Amino acid sequence: MYTQSFLTLALTALAAATPLEKRATGPTSNEFTQGGCRDVMFAFARGSTEIGNMGAICGPQTSDGLKAAFGDAAVATEGIKYDAALAPNALPGGTDQKSAQAMADILNAMATQCPNSVIVAGGYSQGAAVSHRSIESLAPATQDMIAGVILYGDTQNTQDNGQIPGFDPAKTKIICAPGDLVCKGTLTILPPHLSYGANAAEGSAFLVQKAQAMMAAKKAKRAAEVKREVGNLAEKMVKVAVKMVA
Numbered sequence: 001m002y003t004q005s006f007l008t009l010a011l012t013a014l015a016a017a018t019p020l021e022k023r024a025t026g027p028t029s030n031e032f033t034q035g036g037c038r039d040v041m042f043a044f045a046r047g048s049t050e051i052g053n054m055g056a057i058c059g060p061q062t063s064d065g066l067k068a069a070f071g072d073a074a075v076a077t078e079g080i081k082y083d084a085a086l087a088p089n090a091l092p093g094g095t096d097q098k099s100a101q102a103m104a105d106i107l108n109a110m111a112t113q114c115p116n117s118v119i120v121a122g123g124y125s126q127g128a129a130v131s132h133r134s135i136e137s138l139a140p141a142t143q144d145m146i147a148g149v150i151l152y153g154d155t156q157n158t159q160d161n162g163q164i165p166g167f168d169p170a171k172t173k174i175i176c177a178p179g180d181l182v183c184k185g186t187l188t189i190l191p192p193h194l195s196y197g198a199n200a201a202e203g204s205a206f207l208v209q210k211a212q213a214m215m216a217a218k219k220a221k222r223a224a225e226v227k228r229e230v231g232n233l234a235e236k237m238v239k240v241a242v243k244m245v246a
Contacts, residue, residue: 024072025063027052032078032106037114040070040211043106045080045099045127047153048089053079058124058152058196058203065204066120070211078106084126089187094129094155103134111142118214120207121149124196125182128154128174136165143167148210150203152196153177158185173206175199 030053032041042063046055054060054077063077082099089095103121110119123131128151135149149164151157151174163169176183177199179192 023060023064024067025054025060025077027054027056027060029054029060029063029077029079031076032110035076037110037117038076039074039117039215040066040076041110041114041117041119042066042075042077042207043080043103043110043119043121044077045082045103045123045130046084047125047127048084048086050084050124053081055079055084055124055127057194058200059122059127061197061200062122062150062204062207065201066207066211069204069208078110080106080123080127080130082130089126089129089155093133094159095126095133097133099126099130100133100137103130104137107134107138107146108142111145115145116218118211118218119146120211121146122151122203122207123154124152125155125193128152129156132156132160132164135167147171147214148173148207150207151175152199152203153180153182153193155182155187157183171210173203175203 027050031038032043044054044059044062046053046059047057050056050059054063059079063075066077067075080103082102088099093100107119107121110117121131121135123129131149131151135143135146143166149167149172151172154174154176157174157176162174164172174183175196177192177195179190181188181190182193
């Protein structure tokens with residue numbers, strides 16, 4: 001029943017989509033693994049059976065919102081390469097370890113290779129579960145580099161009490177459409193579960209706000225470091241001048 005209803009509604013949603021809509025982000029995006037670091041790094045896990053590695057329901061739209069705010073060249077969007085099969089939804093935690101590790105690997109790589117960048121992340125449906133399980137497994141230092149996480153139609157919303165375990169709740173936003181029973185801890189797929197394209201602007205706005213706040217904090221920290229370095233240098237110069245006079 002779960003498989004049949006999901007596929008039927010998914011096909012309906014895809015058929016109703018506007019194929020001529022121009023987007024900056026397609027259903028597949030590998031801008032980090034193929035292009036390296038940018039100011040903002042966005043990792044996204046699509047929902048079960050969705051196409052590409054970003055899907056079509058809300059992943060590309062969320063990426064487009066980030067690019068509209070920061071500029072296409074400033075955002076590297078990376079879809080998580082995981083199977084997005086149906087069966088893992090029924091596992092404890094809402095997905096399998098391999099899928100969670102795939103996202104954790106990308107987030108760890110972003111943090112290691114791009115220490116001056118701001119990382120944001122997100123997921124839809126099973127992709128939200130992948131986000132839960134991957135982010136909770138990260139080292140605290142890596143979690144600290146993630147400015148915000150947006151979760152749509154979160155299959156783990158009820159199970160994890162509306163948060164990602166071990167991760168700052170203030171940096172997480174979970175969007176659940178009215179009538180989406182998946183957000184209430186079931187695997188019952190109804191039309192609201194496929195409606196999250198309408199919430200992408202809200203989701204991207206949250207990530208933009210969190211990214212901007214982290215950018216400002218990084219800038220302030222760097223300014224304080226420069227001021228301290230200048231002060232230390234001035235103090236050394238005074239000491240040298242005193243010795244020269246003496």
